[in-house]
Amino acid sequence: xxxxxxxxxxxxxxxxxxxxxxxxxxxxxxxxxxxxxxxxxxxxxxxxxxxxxxxxxxxxxxxxxxxxxxxxxxxxxxxxxxxxxxxxxxxxxxxxxxxxxxxxxxxxxxxxxxxxxxxxxxxxxxxxxxxxxxxxxxxxxxxxxxxxxxxxxxxxxxxxxxxxxxxxxxxxxxxxxxxxxxxxxxxxxxxxxxxxxxxxxxxxxxxxxxxxxxxxxxxxxxxxxxxxxxxxxxxxxxxxxxxxxxx
Amino acid sequence: xxxxxxxxxxxxxxxxxxxxxxxxxxxxxxxxxxxxxxxxxxxxxxxxxxxxxxxxxxxxxxxxxxxxxxxxxxxxxxxxxxxxxxxxxxxxxxxxxxxxxxxxxxxxxxxxxxxxxxxxxxxxxxxxxxxxxxxxxxxxxxxxxxxxxxxxxxxxxxxxxxxxxxxxxxxxxxxxxxxxxxxxxxxxxxxxxxxxxxxxxxxxxxxxxxxxxxxxxxxxxxxxxxxxxxxxxxxxxxxxxxxxxxx
Numbered sequence: 001x002x003x004x005x006x007x008x009x010x011x012x013x014x015x016x017x018x019x020x021x022x023x024x025x026x027x028x029x030x031x032x033x034x035x036x037x038x039x040x041x042x043x044x045x046x047x048x049x050x051x052x053x054x055x056x057x058x059x060x061x062x063x064x065x066x067x068x069x070x071x072x073x074x075x076x077x078x079x080x081x082x083x084x085x086x087x088x089x090x091x092x093x094x095x096x097x098x099x100x101x102x103x104x105x106x107x108x109x110x111x112x113x114x115x116x117x118x119x120x121x122x123x124x125x126x127x128x129x130x131x132x133x134x135x136x137x138x139x140x141x142x143x144x145x146x147x148x149x150x151x152x153x154x155x156x157x158x159x160x161x162x163x164x165x166x167x168x169x170x171x172x173x174x175x176x177x178x179x180x181x182x183x184x185x186x187x188x189x190x191x192x193x194x195x196x197x198x199x200x201x202x203x204x205x206x207x208x209x210x211x212x213x214x215x216x217x218x219x220x221x222x223x224x225x226x227x228x229x230x231x232x233x234x235x236x237x238x239x240x241x242x243x244x245x246x247x
Numbered sequence: 248x249x250x251x252x253x254x255x256x257x258x259x260x261x262x263x264x265x266x267x268x269x270x271x272x273x274x275x276x277x278x279x280x281x282x283x284x285x286x287x288x289x290x291x292x293x294x295x296x297x298x299x300x301x302x303x304x305x306x307x308x309x310x311x312x313x314x315x316x317x318x319x320x321x322x323x324x325x326x327x328x329x330x331x332x333x334x335x336x337x338x339x340x341x342x343x344x345x346x347x348x349x350x351x352x353x354x355x356x357x358x359x360x361x362x363x364x365x366x367x368x369x370x371x372x373x374x375x376x377x378x379x380x381x382x383x384x385x386x387x388x389x390x391x392x393x394x395x396x397x398x399x400x401x402x403x404x405x406x407x408x409x410x411x412x413x414x415x416x417x418x419x420x421x422x423x424x425x426x427x428x429x430x431x432x433x434x435x436x437x438x439x440x441x442x443x444x445x446x447x448x449x450x451x452x453x454x455x456x457x458x459x460x461x462x463x464x465x466x467x468x469x470x471x472x473x474x475x476x477x478x479x480x481x482x483x484x485x486x487x488x489x490x491x492x493x494x
Binding site: 152153155156157159160161167169170172173174176177181184185195197206207209217220221224225226228229230231232233235236237238239240241242 | 407417428432454475477
């Protein structure tokens with residue numbers, strides 16, 4: 001399993017991915033699920049991947065290989081993020097054309113789910129969710145984030161906090177809390193994490209952090225969030241439904 | 248969809264169920280999913296149901312009908328909760344024997360998930376989770392709660408708070424917060440709610456509350472929990488990963 005989240009707001013974009021992959025509980029590995037495609041000063045594109053690892057690696061590698069050929073349409077020359085999302089979708093379809101039938105013969109579903117975000121000079125930062133079928137949707141002000149993989153445990157905190165008024169650091173903090181809730185509840189999501197914060201119009205990657213189990217900030221967030229949540233819980237009144245009925 | 252949770256701790260048992268059922272988004276109804284079987288002074292049994300409504304109603308109705316025949320094994324005469332769980336499992340299997348094949352002809356999976364809890368005089372309160380196959384597991388000190396239906400959104404708060412030291416009212420408060428997070432994230436879980444708190448050794452139902460959208464306590468919890476969560480969030484430090492790199 002996997003948990004990745006991408007958020008877009010006025011300040012920029014935040015991407016967070018775990019790195020655990022598993023084929024059964026007895027085969028657990030660490031793989032990077034956050035891929036950066038950068039032309040400093042001109043464009044930054046970030047791809048988060050979930051689903052079948054062979055498929056998502058194929059997609060990421062194909063996109064990387066295409067960049068070596070400047071005559072071919074690729075992530076370093078597409079004119080805008082919409083074209084980039086189409087290119088990622090097309091790449092998923094190519095992998096599907098090559099692998100889907102063989103996978104089916106082994107009863108394996110063609111399953112991949114991607115978040116693509118970034119900025120290309122001349123347009124604002126944009127964020128997309130690309131599906132297994134190669135189709136995609138774009139984040140809007142009303143729906144400023146996408147999650148892929150094990151998304152449910154970490155959704156309530158995003159629903160309550162994420163908004164246009166947050167700084168990038170605050171969005172990153174919210175994503176890390178969301179990740180912590182997911183790690184607590186699902187063994188197949190695990191450290192280390194990849195965190196990337198992209199500031200609107202910076203057009204380069206300056207804030208990219210690997211977070212492992214010894215990271216003091218993440219350890220502090222985990223401990224303090226749990227403790228403070230408990231304080232808030234204790235401060236809320238108990239239900240009084242039955243106290244009136246008692247003498 | 249459905250969200251139900253049952254918790255067992257030293258103080259007793261807490262059961263909370265939503266009441267929304269849907270067959271597609273355009274066919275939404277309200278059905279009770281919390282069923283009480285009581286012999287005051289002798290036993291209290293509570294059944295929470297999730298899954299296909301026709302199946303879960305069949306199971307609950309069959310269990311109710313059996314109680315009219317004192318010569319038959321039923322929930323008012325089984326000697327202990329383990330036997331009660333076996334009886335519920337057997338009832339699921341009877342419904343399966345009658346309905347599963349017909350459902351399959353329409354491509355409908357035989358899907359039901361039940362929480363059974365309560366106390367029978369002579370043993371402590373116990374809590375079980377009964378599956379579609381009629382098999383079941385029992386809650387322990389290490390795993391003091393079961394959730395059925397849409398369980399993920401509301402699990403982190405239970406993981407962090409529920410424990411043996413809580414009062415019944417505190418457990419109820421925690422379940423209501425868990426329900427609020429679920430309702431916020433999944434349209435198919437909805438009010439009104441059924442809340443039942445059972446005190447160890449009381450052997451009767453004295454705390455059973457229907458909670459609708461006008462309920463001032465639940466509305467207060469929803470509003471205050473969100474607001475206080477935001478305060479805790481604001482109080483946590485922002486990540487400082489990049490501040491050292493800046494002048």
